[in-house]
Amino acid sequence: MLLGLLGLTAPAAFSQPSSPPKARPTVAAPAKGRTTVTYAKGFTIAYTGRCKVITILSPFEQKTTATRYLLVPRGTPRPAGYPDAHVIAIPIRSLVGLSSMHVALASFLGAEDVVVGLGNLQYASAPKVRQRIAEGKIYAVGQGKELNNEQLVARHPDLVMATGWPGENLTRFQTLAAAGVPVMINSEWVESTPLARAEWVKVLAVLLNKEDLVNQKFGQVAREYQRLAALGQKASPRPRVVVGMPFKDVWHVPDADSYMAQFLRDAGTTYAWNQSKAPQGSLALSFETVAPVALTADYWLHLSSTATKAEVLTQDARYAAFAPFQSGRLYNNNRRTNAEGSNDYWESGAVRPDLVLADLLRILHPGLLPAGALHYYQQLK
Template sequence: MKLRIFLIFAICTLISCKRDPKISSSQWISISKYVQYNEDGDVLKLKSGKFTYDFKKSQIPFKKVVLLNASMAGYISELGAEYIIVGVSSPEYIFSEKIQRKIKEGSIQNVGNEQKYDVEKIISLQPDVIFTNHVASFDNTYELLKNNGIQVIFLDEYMEQKPLEKTAYIKLFGKLLGMDQKAEAEYAEIEKNYNELKQLALKSTEKPLVLANEMYGDVWYLPGGKTSVANYISDANAQYILKDNNEEKAVTMSFEQVFSTAKGVKYWVNAGSHTSKKEMLNMNPFYSKLDVFNKGYVYGIAGREKEKANDFFESGIVRADWVLKDYIKIFHPELLPDYQLTYMKELQ
């Protein structure tokens, strides 16, 4: 997943992929809105979005993995399982120091980028599995890989809009990598932290009005009222300007529409990965007309960024508790007086 669109986003003869599983929904264990699994004797059945897979128990745990999305690295790093990764795409977008070190050492190979994957190199690595978002334009590439005996699993975690359901993918990785207990424990800790932070946020009597995201060209892409950003803002006991909207995707507005909607906004969050307000104005001078830009508080997501890599889209995908803690610190700083922001950064 890349910075601006964070957001982009079958199998060999041993795995069958079909669109309509003939198993009753009551038999599936739900990981999230889009992912469920079922253990039926010697077979692990996985449903991810519109795809389903059957794995014989002898096929797992996977021991050699290729990742085609930086967000996938967040789950594997959280489990301390970087040693199973043999290839990644677009390594410049991966934040993990441990993975970057392995890339430099050569134990993890660069297998291309979102424009063109190096299929020959992937095949030569002989991975047990490839984890990736499903991108329809790469269907021919996926078929070629599957025809060479490589399993391809599509996980579209970017579509999950409830923060803890996005986190819960760690339980699926634990199941597929033979690290069930560790994954369950990691999830339980994050869930506990998250729920305790939600309760802490409710101690504040103030519920400030919040604006989010930024413009690209002439369009402002605001998170819909049911997106993960909107859920984070709500759980941090703040009021998002589109809280009554029911979209789980971005809502497009002109600057004029945002200007008329953003009266009374105190905080502007997720304002890109800019380093200063001056840089923002160079991108779009209209920002200077917003009261929140001049009198409020503006926060970008460059708190953990190295060149093209941003950990907000890596470990931040898993650590919903850390992300929520950042928002609470921003909206209600008195509740977390000693905490320093992890992913967010105030722009001066």
């Protein structure tokens, strides 16, 4: 089988030019106490009198559906209008997050003390959140079919944040809705650019009345990301990359419209599936499809949970034939994995795409940036 693999040739996709850089939006400074959405496509923010309206768009149905939330200052009667909106009293004082992304949103805003519940206590990296877990100030509520509705109804947090998936919507939270516990479904992972994904931090900022803070902090992240992307897009040569590892015989790779593919474009790479599109951000490929690319790639990124080259070979001995394995250019995004097994790349990395891109540029274009340690990535040896 290995001899047959070595006889394969790389597909023509490697020679395809990368997609042109996406135009950078011109950002007007929002009014004090307000924020605007510049990059994200999955939500909108509006202001009406003393109230605010967040509209979350679901990308999973054939016809996009929208869920509207009317944010009313605490102690203020519900105003007229928006009869279909879910009402949330703001600023929220207690948040249950069912994803590590929601931990990242709170941590970015310095609002870790608002987090009172998580779907799983294991998957949190933020030091202040881990401290609150150790102090017994955060409870586990389960996820999916294991979600503990009784506990949530009894504790009655101001908001439960969930993650959107195909075929799921607010109807699965009917028990909480009937008890008056608001649920907001976020689908930031469907966004097509890293900055769009990170901009979901503005949703929580609006719920906390922290618009001025998020404008300042997210603005800094966006400007630095754009500066780095300008460097990466002009960099030469453009190394060939392969991403990921198979899981249950399926090798999922980022599709052209995914935020990860945009990372690769902004990092100045040649990516074989840069023009291939699929639903929900990834292509499900076979080993035999990806292997020709990996055989001649310059770098291999995102190697599951492996930490050494030896661990890579325990997955499949054929990996030894891949050019990045032989050259030692294997870089995994698990450098910041804590003792509980939580990988901070999937947490803070979601709201700090500038740090992720800086890592990629240091890996793929040595010398382009001043010398510095990698933040999220590590070389496998």
